[in-house]
Structure formats: C-alpha cells, structure tokens
Amino acid sequence: TPPAVSPAAIPIDPVPPLHAGRKAAIALHIVVVGAGLGGLAATHTLAHAGHRVTLLEAASAIGDVGAGIQVSPNATRLLQRWGLASALQKSAVCPEAIVFRRYDTGERVGYTRWGSTMARDYGAPYYHIHRADYHAMLLRLAQAAPGVQIRLGASVVDVQPDPNAQGGPSVTLASGEVVHADLIVAADGVKSRLQAVVIGREAAPRPTGDAAYRATVPTELMMQDPELREFVETPDMTAWMAPGRHLMAYCIRGKKEYNLVLLHPDDGSVESWTADGSAEKMRADFADFEPRVKKLLSFVDSTLKWRLMDRSPLPTWVHPKGRLVLLGDACHPMLPYRAQGAAMAIEDAAVLGNLLSRISAKEQLPGFLHAYQEIRYTRASEVQSSSRLNQHIFHLPDGPEQRARDAAMRDAMAAEFD
Numbered sequence: 001t002p003p004a005v006s007p008a009a010i011p012i013d014p015v016p017p018l019h020a021g022r023k024a025a026i027a028l029h030i031v032v033v034g035a036g037l038g039g040l041a042a043t044h045t046l047a048h049a050g051h052r053v054t055l056l057e058a059a060s061a062i063g064d065v066g067a068g069i070q071v072s073p074n075a076t077r078l079l080q081r082w083g084l085a086s087a088l089q090k091s092a093v094c095p096e097a098i099v100f101r102r103y104d105t106g107e108r109v110g111y112t113r114w115g116s117t118m119a120r121d122y123g124a125p126y127y128h129i130h131r132a133d134y135h136a137m138l139l140r141l142a143q144a145a146p147g148v149q150i151r152l153g154a155s156v157v158d159v160q161p162d163p164n165a166q167g168g169p170s171v172t173l174a175s176g177e178v179v180h181a182d183l184i185v186a187a188d189g190v191k192s193r194l195q196a197v198v199i200g201r202e203a204a205p206r207p208t209g210d211a212a213y214r215a216t217v218p219t220e221l222m223m224q225d226p227e228l229r230e231f232v233e234t235p236d237m238t239a240w241m242a243p244g245r246h247l248m249a250y251c252i253r254g255k256k257e258y259n260l261v262l263l264h265p266d267d268g269s270v271e272s273w274t275a276d277g278s279a280e281k282m283r284a285d286f287a288d289f290e291p292r293v294k295k296l297l298s299f300v301d302s303t304l305k306w307r308l309m310d311r312s313p314l315p316t317w318v319h320p321k322g323r324l325v326l327l328g329d330a331c332h333p334m335l336p337y338r339a340q341g342a343a344m345a346i347e348d349a350a351v352l353g354n355l356l357s358r359i360s361a362k363e364q365l366p367g368f369l370h371a372y373q374e375i376r377y378t379r380a381s382e383v384q385s386s387s388r389l390n391q392h393i394f395h396l397p398d399g400p401e402q403r404a405r406d407a408a409m410r411d412a413m414a415a416e417f418d
C-alpha cells in the first residue's frame, strides 16, 4: 500500500497552475454533485488531472440567473490560467474604481482606484460579469474537458460514502438509479444535503439577518439622464452605505446593463436564486436614498429577492471514510459582502484538481482530501468571518463609529489623489 500523503509533504502553491500537463497515475471515477460555479470548475480541474468525471445537477437546465457577480483577481487569475482570458475580456466589464457614498446625500466618502492597479498589484484584473455569462463560460470549459459526462435533471437524494460498501461509494438519484464512484465531491450549495453526511449531523445554514434584492437596469435609460450618465461612462463600482442597508451597483455586459444589489434587513424572504421580490416594496425600502438612487430604482420592472444565509466554519469538510468531500458554498457559505463566495469555490476547485493530479492509488484519497482541507480551510473560514465583519462596517448606524469609519475612508481617499 502506498503511504498516505501528509499535507506537509505536498508542495503547496495556493493558486497552483493547472494545465502543467500533469495527469494522475491512476484515473479515478469522480462524481461531482451540483453544477453551480464551484461544481463546474471542479469538473474542469479534475478532468484535466486525468480523472473521469460525472457531473450530476438536479436542475433540468443550467439557466440564466438575472444578476451580476464580481470576479476578483484571485478568481480571474485562475480563470485566465484555464484559458478564459479573452472570454472574460469580451463579456465582463473592468471597473476603474470602487466609490463609497453616503446614502442620503450621495456624498463621496471613499474611493479606491482599481482598473489597471489590480493587474499590477494582484496579477489579474477585477471584473464584473453577468452570472449567466459566468456559468456559460464554465459550462463550456467543463463540457470541453476530456472524460466528462454532464447529467441534468439528476437530483441526488442519498449518498453511500463507505469504500467497503458493495460496489464502493455511490450516490442515489431521485429516479432510484445508483451511480458508483471512487470519490464524491459535494458542490451542492448553501443548502447542501450531503454536508450533513460529512459532518454526521443536520446543521441548517443560519440566516444572517439580511436579504438582497437584485435587479438590472438598461444603461440606455441611464444615458438619457445627465445625472445618471456618469455611472455608465466611468464604470466604477458604487456602494451607497446606510444604517442597516447598502446598495452595490456596477455595469455588466459591455456596459449595456447596470446591476443593482440592494442589501437590507430580512423581512421574510426565501433562500432562492429565482424568487421574485416586489419592485414596489424595494423602492419603499430604499425611499430615503439620494434622488439618483430613486431615479435608478424607478427603472426597475422586476426584482429577485434572496435571503442571505451563511454558516460557522464546519468541523470538517471530509467524510471520515475519505471518499466524500465538500466544495464551495456546501462547506463555506458566506455573506456576499466581500464578493468572495464564488471566488473561494473556484480556488477550492483549483487546489483539489491540482492535488488529485498527484494521486497514484485510491488508498491515498483520504490523505489528499485532508491536504485539500488543510490548504483551503483557514483561508475560506477567514473570508467567511471577514464578510460578516463587513456587514457590521457597511451597516453602521449614524453615530461616532460611523463617523470614525467615514473619516478613515476620507483619509484613504485623499491619499489616492495625492
């Protein structure tokens, strides 16, 4: 039996290059559950590591979700290495700066230059993209990878993680079909059903107290208004901060759409990508924002609403039998207040694929999976908790703490323009 791999024995690059031509000495059959951004990325990296991958997705179609998403350089860097540089450039917008404003007056309290400084300081651009375009890009990658089978309408209802069970580890689909695998990667999102199997008990994600409205506005409407035009002509990301709420806004799709994410106290929404919210209620909830925001919201015909959930860091991401592992929101769901949820899932996929390109016997799987957890756990957990911290910082009530926050931001802004 080859020795189990100790994490300490593995050369670790936190964003390891893939496509270095390294294929594992044995080809495993890996089932990935969930074709979200994390599952698609993992399908790509694991297939390129030399494994046969079956991707199972409950939905019958990988559909268009009407909202934008931020792709920070840590994610862009990996996407570029996976050959997506020009696809990103074509469909994403590169913001020049992030601007923080006071909600009621619109006064600019903070400004940080992004644009080309991102590539200089972090090795890759910051992008804003439509989720549907991001999904489509990763779906194409997964489809193009060797030895990949993607099955839609394949809802996993049960899992057998024991390698000593008859036929080895398996998942059972709603249809009753059993799919056997050497390894099961659970990328089944914040409501992950496989997570309970990994940690050995049910643990529901916790409501964060906030919910998000999401909507897009055609920028041609904004271009007709002298007060709104600047948000399109200079594609900065703008954050309006208010007590208990904030609004993030940025251009997507070649600056043809303006994406709005409106964060506010949860008043009974559901956790879903597709639940409709009321545009009227949204306007009422943000009625005390500056006149330009009111104008922007008047252009919104329909909005989606999403209850924001997260979890405390889990005790483990790896099932004790070493054949079932969690990835993405299934193990570290977080508030979107650092725009890192999908980026962390992309990093997870890169690390897992890289590690499993080094495997030479199935018995090494537990060691490799623990190495994956070892490499990823602290970073992902820290981002989970700093996203919670941003909830506090963005939503400070009027008062001394808020004034101190704004004074610090003004100082930093002055330094930007020195």
Ligand code: FAD
Pocket: 033, 034, 035, 036, 037, 038, 039, 040, 056, 057, 058, 059, 068, 069, 070, 071, 154, 155, 156, 157, 187, 188, 189, 190, 192, 193, 212, 214, 261, 306, 308, 327, 328, 329, 330, 336, 339, 340, 341, 342, 343, 344, 345
């Ligand atoms: P998901 O995208 O949830 O995918 C899970 C998949 O598994 C789904 O397709 C689901 O249908 C499938 N599935 C579930 N159960 C089963 C089953 N039993 N059988 C088969 N399939 C199953 N992140 C960023 O990086 N940048 C941002 O700007 C950003 N903004 C955000 C804004 C908002 C308002 C929210 C809510 C989140 C934001 N995020 C952002 C976070 C990001 O969207 C998530 O972290 C990311 O989508 C998680 O991807 P995932 O693949 O882990 O899970």
